[in-house]
Amino acid sequence: MTNKELLYVEDALGHEEYFQTRCSEIAQQITDTELRDSAVRMQNKHQQIFSSFLNLLN
Numbered sequence: 001m002t003n004k005e006l007l008y009v010e011d012a013l014g015h016e017e018y019f020q021t022r023c024s025e026i027a028q029q030i031t032d033t034e035l036r037d038s039a040v041r042m043q044n045k046h047q048q049i050f051s052s053f054l055n056l057l058n
Helices: 003-029 033-057
Strands: none
Touching: 003 033
């Protein structure tokens, strides 16, 4: 992997980590069950994406 590609993956990891954290924070604040479940699903999806990017580095 080139240095530029590694920088892209590192940047993407940071973004996915941020999105995952925000979805978690928002899910804790939502009282509507359907909306909260949607935020949790988004959090899980961002965790999967994060793991996929992390696997590129291994």
